[in-house]
Amino acid sequence: MIIMKDVSKIYNIGDEEVRALDHANLRIGAGEFVSIIGPSGSGKSTLMNIIGCLDMADSGEYFLDGQSIEQYSENELARIRNHKIGFIFQNFNLLAKLTAEENAELPLIYQGVRPSERKERVEEALRRVELWERRKHRPTELSGGQQQRVAIARALVTRPSLFLADEPTGNLDSKTGQDIMRLFHELHESGNTIVLITHDDAVAKQANRRIYIMDGRVEEVA
Numbered sequence: 001m002i003i004m005k006d007v008s009k010i011y012n013i014g015d016e017e018v019r020a021l022d023h024a025n026l027r028i029g030a031g032e033f034v035s036i037i038g039p040s041g042s043g044k045s046t047l048m049n050i051i052g053c054l055d056m057a058d059s060g061e062y063f064l065d066g067q068s069i070e071q072y073s074e075n076e077l078a079r080i081r082n083h084k085i086g087f088i089f090q091n092f093n094l095l096a097k098l099t100a101e102e103n104a105e106l107p108l109i110y111q112g113v114r115p116s117e118r119k120e121r122v123e124e125a126l127r128r129v130e131l132w133e134r135r136k137h138r139p140t141e142l143s144g145g146q147q148q149r150v151a152i153a154r155a156l157v158t159r160p161s162l163f164l165a166d167e168p169t170g171n172l173d174s175k176t177g178q179d180i181m182r183l184f185h186e187l188h189e190s191g192n193t194i195v196l197i198t199h200d201d202a203v204a205k206q207a208n209r210r211i212y213i214m215d216g217r218v219e220e221v222a
């Protein structure tokens with residue numbers, strides 16, 4: 001599902017050149033649960049942004065579901081992000097003014113899904129993350145773990161083929177983080193592909209495969 005060949009991403013700050021990704025090679029098959037682990041500044045978010053079509057590589061090739069990303073326009077990339085990928089972030093990225101159910105519904109509005117279908121899918125997703133009872137709550141009225149569950153529900157509603165999570169447990173205590181990891185395991189068991197980015201080895205070990213990144217270079221961990 002994900003194939004990266006010799007991908008590099010270079011940032012220039014003044015005279016200095018930062019190789020955020022340095023000839024990275026990566027292969028992730030459909031249905032895998034993979035973690036990407038590395039220290040701060042190693043290039044994890046850069047890698048996630050390219051996998052998630054939020055950013056483009058400077059060189060090398062990236063194929064998502066067999067299609068080279070380079071051929072797409074900005075609009076087409078937005079469509080791919082909206083339909084194929086469920087993003088989950090460290091800081092949840094929920095809209096403060098919207099309730100849990102309104103946040104979860106948002107991607108479906110962008111997709112132009114009709115209201116009755118939206119309602120069904122939001123209910124299904126919020127029940128799956130065990131937050132249906134809190135559907136009328138706004139983010140400030142929810143705990144960190146509950147907010148992350150809303151974010152997962154928002155990722156679920158579009159039925160994406162890939163869940164891409166950048167430090168999803170980074171802002172949570174270890175027990176709450178473990179609850180969120182359990183949800184990822186459930187998603188994986190029901191056939192979803194999951195790529196989870198973390199600097200926490202205990203979290204990374206829970207995936208079926210670990211990929212290590214250091215100074216922009218990608219390596220497999222046995």
Ligand SMILES: Nc1ncnc2c1ncn2[C@@H]1O[C@H](COP(=O)(O)OP(=O)(O)OP(=O)(O)O)[C@@H](O)[C@H]1O
Binds near residue numbers: 199
């Ligand atoms: N927009 C940017 N402009 C310039 N340099 C950047 C930019 N984004 C990232 N970098 C640099 O690229 C390198 C990789 O950054 P990246 O954010 O991918 O690391 P990370 O592994 O996600 O770190 P963290 O664990 O702290 O989130 C770092 O040296 C960073 O300073």
Ligand SMILES: [Mg+2]
Binds near residue numbers: 044045046
């Ligand atoms: Mg990062």
